[in-house]
Amino acid sequence: MAVYFYGCMSLDGYLADKNHEINWLHELGSVEETSYESFYQEMDVLLLGKKTYDEIKDMDNLEDFYGPTENIVFTHEKGLESPLFKFVSEDVVEFVESLPKDKNVWVVGGNTLIAPLLDKGLIETMYVQVAPVLLGEGVPLFTQKEGKQLFDLVEVKQYGQFAELILKKHLP
Template sequence: MSVYFYGCITMDGYLADANHSLEWLYQTGSTEETSYADFYKKMNVTIMGKKTFDEVAKMDDINSVYPTTENYVFTHQESLPVSGFIPIATDIVEFVSGIKANQNIWIVGGNQLLAPLLDENLLDTMIIQIAPVLLGRGVPLFTQKEILRRFYLEEVNKYGQFAELVYQKMGGRLE
């Protein structure tokens, strides 16, 4: 099992603005300008929080966004208004730890899901795209406990207006 974070942040480290909007991202570029298609082909499972799901649900053809993965949404709702997304209300660390060993898991968004995985040293790869935008405030990417975690910078790419940094957990993907 490998656990990935793949997402875009602003230059000042925010995933979303103070209202949880990604409008700043949509105005900057599109997934066609990034490594998204190649990355997604390698994934088996997506995991996102409810706020991320709500943003994804605004897309015109949501069923085409994650067509080949098992898609889980951490929420207290018992059902979701879109098929192909499974609501789940459990501990993220236990859930991820219980996924089959041969699966690639993408943490789509949300610092509330990412933080406990970082706290437990379960995140193997971070692919962080940086948009040339400053928000000044918003939803930060990193909110984990104060503990030293080291990653190795494996790759740097430029896609249109996006800089992409690919980091691997020190010690390899599987420890």
């Protein structure tokens, strides 16, 4: 199993603004201007937090974006239903460790999922796109508790206004 993070942050390290919104991201470009499609074709399982799910659940053509994968939303809210998403209240680390070893897992967001997976060393590859915007405050992308973690910079690409850093977990 390989666990990936693929997402975008502001220059000052925020995943979302102070209102937990990402409209600033759409002002700068679109998914068609990134490596999203080729990346997504390699994924089997998507992990989302409830706030991320709330941001995307009313998108047009949702099935076109999320139809081919198993989509898991981590939440404590009861009674949620969707034909495209499964809702769980499990520990994200235990859930990921229980997945079949032949699956590619994409941690879509947010930092409440990313942090514990980083703490356990489970995220192997990160595609971090940096948008040319300073938000000043908001939801930070990285909030892990463990100290220094080294990654190797594998590649840098430019897509329109976005710089994409491809990083792999550093192996000693």
